[in-house]
Structures are given as C-alpha cells and as structure tokens.
Amino acid sequence: DAPLGQLPYLTVDGEKMPQSIAFARMLARRFNMAGSNELEQTRTDVVVDTISDLQNSYYLKVFKATEKKDEVIAKFLSEDALVHLERIETILGLYGNEGFSVGNSLKWSDLHLFDVTSIILTLKADILDKFPKIKAIRKTVESNEKVAAYLKSRPETSF
Known part of the structure; x- marks a missing residue:
C-alpha cells in the first residue's frame, strides 16, 4: 500500500507521500523550521x-x-x-x-x-x-x- 513499496510515507490530505527527506522538508516549511529566507x-x-x-x-x-x-x-x-x-x-x-x-x-x-x-x-x-x-x-x-x-x-x- 506504500507508494514505493517501502516505509516511511506520510499521508497528507489523502495523498501518500514517500521519501522521508522530502516530507520532512515539507513539514519543516509548514512549521517554520526550514529557514527564514x-x-x-x-x-x-x-x-x-x-x-x-x-x-x-x-x-x-x-x-x-x-x-x-x-x-x-x-x-x-x-x-x-x-x-x-x-x-x-x-x-x-x-x-x-x-x-x-x-x-x-x-x-x-x-x-x-x-x-x-x-x-x-x-x-x-x-x-x-x-x-x-x-x-x-x-x-x-x-x-x-x-x-x-x-x-x-x-x-x-x-x-
């Protein structure tokens, strides 16, 4: 059921997002932990x-x-x-x-x-x-x- 057949993945608005670094980066932007500029x-x-x-x-x-x-x-x-x-x-x-x-x-x-x-x-x-x-x-x-x-x-x- 995982998008690439591996864990982890994150479900966002019903979409399964693979690749932990990619979704960690998304979460960092969402929670203001990616950098100010x-x-x-x-x-x-x-x-x-x-x-x-x-x-x-x-x-x-x-x-x-x-x-x-x-x-x-x-x-x-x-x-x-x-x-x-x-x-x-x-x-x-x-x-x-x-x-x-x-x-x-x-x-x-x-x-x-x-x-x-x-x-x-x-x-x-x-x-x-x-x-x-x-x-x-x-x-x-x-x-x-x-x-x-x-x-x-x-x-x-x-x-």
Whole structure:
C-alpha cells in the first residue's frame, strides 16, 4: 500500500507521500523550521544532505551487513563515520552558531542531526567526543521542551 513499496510515507490530505527527506522538508516549511529566507533554507538543506551522507553510509554498510557484523561496524566507525562526522562539523562551522546548525534558531537540520547521531552513538558512545559543534546541537535539541517530553515518553525501539 506504500507508494514505493517501502516505509516511511506520510499521508497528507489523502495523498501518500514517500521519501522521508522530502516530507520532512515539507513539514519543516509548514512549521517554520526550514529557514527564514532562501539562503538560510539552502544552508539548512546543505546541512541535512551532509548528515544524510552519514545516514546512508550507515544503512549501506552496517544496517545491511549480514556477515561479520562486528568487523563491519568497527570499520564503519573507524573510517566512514569519522569522515562524515568531520564533514558535518566543518559545515556546522560555516553555517551554524553555538548549538544550532544554521543561524540562531532550531531547524529541521538540528533534529535530523540528533536523530542520525543517536543511531551512531548506540555503536560507540564516545564517537562524538572530538566534535564539539555536533555535541552542542545535540544538547540544544534534547533540552528543547517539546523534544525532551517526546524523548521521555517514546517507546523503546531498536531503531
């Protein structure tokens, strides 16, 4: 029943919308989390795409691994993850301010960063120690009143 035969999808006005980044971007615009002008929106998209590179690497290498999973995880953490985290840290230095990925307010890129790094942290709890900008954004997101309430009440899942 999913439009592309996969999850997630979002139903909006009776229409099923596939592709999570596309509908996240739509929701960000709807709830004023995409950026206040065209340049800020583009910067936010750049940050999201850079984070998505890490997410896609995780899915392709770790999540899909069927054999020698411990070795695959170790290699991912020591190579791919670090390269992507360094790129994210760099782009945050260009566009962000203390605790925000773009500008001075919470954007959907901050939420995306929190989500993707939460998965990576389950593999190695100290992997972000050398990435202070990423850690600052995580702190901003988890201290947001609405996010904190959600995190406190959400069900435990393996994903």
